Amino acid sequence: MNNDIILSFNNVTKYFTGVTALQDVCFSIERNTVHALIGENGAGKSTLMKILFGIHQPDGGFIEHKKSRYTVHNPRMAMSEGISMIPQEINPVNNLSVASNIYLGKEFKFGPSLVNQRAIDNAAEELLKDLGIEIDPRLPMSNLSIASAQLIAIATAISDNSEIIIMDEPTSALTEKESLQLLHIIRNLKKNLGITVIYISHKLDELFAIADNYTVLRDGQSIKTGKISHVKKSDIINMMVGRTIEEFFQKTPVAPGEVIMSVKDLCRENYFNNASFDLRAGEILGFAGLIGAGRTELMEAIFGLTQFDSGSIILKGKECRFKSPLEAIRARIGFVTEDRKASGIFPDMSVKDNMIMPDLKTYKTKGLLDDRKIVSSSIEQKDALRIKTPTLEQLIKNLSGGNQQKVLISRWLLMQPEILILDEPTRGIDVGAKAEIHMLISKLAQEGKAIILISSEMPEIISMSDRILVMHEGCITGELSKEQATQEMIMNYATGEKTAACRSEL
Numbered sequence: 382m383n384n385d386i387i388l389s390f391n392n393v394t395k396y397f398t399g400v401t402a403l404q405d406v407c408f409s410i411e412r413n414t415v416h417a418l419i420g421e422n423g424a425g426k427s428t429l430m431k432i433l434f435g436i437h438q439p440d441g442g443f444i445e446h447k448k449s450r451y452t453v454h455n456p457r458m459a460m461s462e463g464i465s466m467i468p469q470e471i472n473p474v475n476n477l478s479v480a481s482n483i484y485l486g487k488e489f490k491f492g493p494s495l496v497n498q499r500a501i502d503n504a505a506e507e508l509l510k511d512l513g514i515e516i517d518p519r520l521p522m523s524n525l526s527i528a529s530a531q532l533i534a535i536a537t538a539i540s541d542n543s544e545i546i547i548m549d550e551p552t553s554a555l556t557e558k559e560s561l562q563l564l565h566i567i568r569n570l571k572k573n574l575g576i577t578v579i580y581i582s583h584k585l586d587e588l589f590a591i592a593d594n595y596t597v598l599r600d601g602q603s604i605k606t607g608k609i610s611h612v613k614k615s616d617i618i619n620m621m622v623g624r625t626i627e628e629f630f631q632k633t634p635v636a637p638g639e640v641i642m643s644v645k646d647l648c649r650e651n652y653f654n655n656a657s658f659d660l661r662a663g664e665i666l667g668f669a670g671l672i673g674a675g676r677t678e679l680m681e682a683i684f685g686l687t688q689f690d691s692g693s694i695i696l697k698g699k700e701c702r703f704k705s706p707l708e709a710i711r712a713r714i715g716f717v718t719e720d721r722k723a724s725g726i727f728p729d730m731s732v733k734d735n736m737i738m739p740d741l742k743t744y745k746t747k748g749l750l751d752d753r754k755i756v757s758s759s760i761e762q763k764d765a766l767r768i769k770t771p772t773l774e775q776l777i778k779n780l781s782g783g784n785q786q787k788v789l790i791s792r793w794l795l796m797q798p799e800i801l802i803l804d805e806p807t808r809g810i811d812v813g814a815k816a817e818i819h820m821l822i823s824k825l826a827q828e829g830k831a832i833i834l835i836s837s838e839m840p841e842i843i844s845m846s847d848r849i850l851v852m853h854e855g856c857i858t859g860e861l862s863k864e865q866a867t868q869e870m871i872m873n874y875a876t877g878e879k880t881a882a883c884r885s886e887l
Contacts, residue, residue: 387412387447387577388433388545390603394441395428397779400771401601402428405442408596408606410545413571415578417588417609420598421621421811423769423781426581429598430547433579434466435459465538466547471530473522480505480518483537508536512566528559535566539574546570547579552587553808556672564591583811585614597621618812632823632845638662641831642800644683647692652678653855656692660800665822665832667846669839669871675855676835677719680802684716685709710740715793717786719804719835725789728778732770733759735777736792743795762791767817783814790821801825802833807841819845839868853877 388410395403403425410416418426431437433444435453444451446462453459456466473482480502481488489500505518514532516525525533531551538546548567552560564587570576582588588595589609597604597620604620640659647656653675660666668676682689685703693700696712703709706716718725727735736759737744744755759773766787770780777785786806793801803822807815822845826832836842842849843866851859851874859874 385412386410388451389445390429390442391445392442393429393432393439393444395425395432395437395601396440403432403439403601406598406601406603408603410577410579411594412577413575414593415567415571415580415591417592417595418579418581418598419588419595419617419621421781421783421813423600423784424598424621424811425601426598427549428601430466430549430579430581433459434464434547460541460543463542463544464547465541465543465545467531467534467538467549467551469550469553471527471534473525473530473533475521475523477522478502478518479509479516479520479522479525479533482522482533483508483518483540485537487540504540505536508540512536512539513569514566526559528555528563531555531563532566535570539570539576543576545577545579547581549581550583551580552582552584560587567591585617585812588617589614621811621813632665632819633827635663635823635826635847637664637847638829641697643695645693645695647679647682647689647694649678649682649687649689651855653682653852656857658850658857658860660831660833662799662831663826663829664847665826665834665845667842667849668833668835668852669837669842669849670852670875672837673854674852674875676852677804678855679852680716680804680833680835683709684714684802686716710796713797713799714802715796715798715800716802717789717793717804717806719808726777726785729776731774732763732768732777732780732788733773735788736762736795738792740796758795762795766791766794766821781810781814783810783818786810786814786818787821790818794825798830800831800833802835804835805837806834807836807838815841839871842866842871843868851875 386409390406390408393403393406406425406429420426428437432439435455435458438454451462453462474485477485483505484501489497489504491497502518509516509518514536516529516532522530535546552563555563567578568591570578580588580592592609594607595609596606597617599621638661641662642660644656644658648654656679658666670676678687681687683694685705685708694702701712703712727738733755737755741750744751756773763770763773768787768791769784777788780788807818822832822834834842834845847863849861849866849871850857851861851871853875854877858877861870
């Protein structure tokens with residue numbers, strides 16, 4: 382392997398209003414390697430990559446590419462230098478074919494204007510074959526899964542003759558099987574095409590499986606670069622957050638109180654069937670299952686986002702059926718949704734406005750919003766949840782994922798819910814922010830709030846839950862106490878190997 386330096390960051394510094402995003406970042410990347418860029422949300426990873434890709438310009442320092450000074454002012458210039466970036470959220474042109482997406486902007490033509498679609502299809506077919514990607518290039522992009530769209534994004538980067546590909550959380554929305562396929566293709570890119578990959582992920586197991594080298598960023602500074610085979614996961618976590626791994630997943634035991642909500646035989650055709658469970662005050666009730674098991678759909682029906690076909694909900698001894706989320710909110714139920722960008726935050730509004738949005742009536746005096754009251758409540762939540770933001774007027778879209786999530790949780794805490802549904806509350810955020818959210822969830826349970834926690838991360842669901850219900854194809858197939866819960870048991874129920882009929886064994 383030719384391990385000469387292909388890229389060097391030399392004292393790279395970047396400022397935004399009131400924030401030092403990067404300060405004197407220094408490290409090098411070897412040719413033909415997978416280099417993991419690791420750090421908490423807000424550590425500066427994305428900002429550094431946006432500088433490399435020409436989206437931002439550095440305020441200090443410089444980058445060297447193949448030992449020459451590297452200056453680009455836009456992504457097109459970066460691509461002409463052989464550098465491509467695959468963002469976390471891919472936006473293909475869905476009404477075009479796979480082949481047309483791969484060669485968009487670089488089409489083969491008859492003369493100056495007539496597109497040679499056959500040549501495009503043939504070139505895409507050959508490219509996908511070389512990469513080991515079994516996708517028909519003539520299919521419309523709209524037919525592809527998220528995982529397949531990721532693979533096409535890689536193929537597009539290869540078609541641009543890229544030497545360096547930046548991948549930002551490429552497996553965040555993929556199943557385990559899809560993730561393994563993607564990692565296999567990345568290994569082939571390095572081995573067969575000599576491509577260098579800069580790989581950003583919060584999944585440490587994944588990084589240790591795919592990366593050759595690593596760089597840890599913390600608070601906008603480069604902490605350490607080295608061979609990933611020379612460190613342990615606990616070392617990486619300590620470098621990321623300045624704390625040891627023993628501090629994570631620490632839930633304070635709480636004796637559950639009385640049943641606050643009972644769900645009886647809830648059904649919605651094609652989504653969930655005969656779902657029944659009790660929820661107690663002060664309890665964290667975990668919901669585990671594979672993607673598509675029906676967990677989110679069940680909670681949306683309970684919250685009034687959708688309507689169930691049959692069954693009942695008993696809330697504090699009275700039967701209820703919420704026709705809208707507003708009715709659920711009035712009953713003191715909160716819901717932090719799975720996709721904070723699509724259905725959680727208002728990206729172009731301030732941190733303060735995002736906090737108070739569902740309950741404006743509380744902050745009105747004589748029909749007008751009372752800004753003093755709003756600011757007071759917002760500061761209280763900012764301090765209590767340790768939300769990192771320069772000001773409360775900062776647009777929420779400019780915060781890290783972990784801090785955005787804290788703002789969403791604070792939104793519901795301001796409404797003093799008795800039941801809080803958390804759907805994948807730590808997805809896509811770093812281990813430090815996860816630890817803080819876990820501590821917050823534990824504290825809410827101590828205060829007597831009833832928590833429903835949906836999570837696809839086994840360590841999280843096992844460590845945080847007092848009880849775990851497992852769903853498979855719309856059915857609750859198993860119930861496990863904290864003492865009984867293991868990854869193997871959960872997967873048995875989640876894959877249908879065991880069913881609810883086995884509960885008598887538990």
